[in-house]
Amino acid sequence: IRYSLPYMGYVTQRARTPLGFALLIGLPAAVVVLRELRNIARQLWGRREEVGS
Numbered sequence: 001i002r003y004s005l006p007y008m009g010y011v012t013q014r015a016r017t018p019l020g021f022a023l024l025i026g027l028p029a030a031v032v033v034l035r036e037l038r039n040i041a042r043q044l045w046g047r048r049e050e051v052g053s
Helices: 008-015 018-052
Strands: none
Touching: 008 018
16 A cells, blocks of 8 residues: 555545535535636626727
8 A cells, every 4th residue: 555545534424415515526616617707707897898998
């Protein structure tokens, strides 16, 4: 055995519950989506300012 992750079992056990799944998968996914929406909004607003000037 080269590597050991002693508490990984706790993480996988929690991920099987609805709340654990939401926190482990849903929360990071939501952060990525929100950041991308923010980037898209910034690009759109930037174009409107360039066109209006």
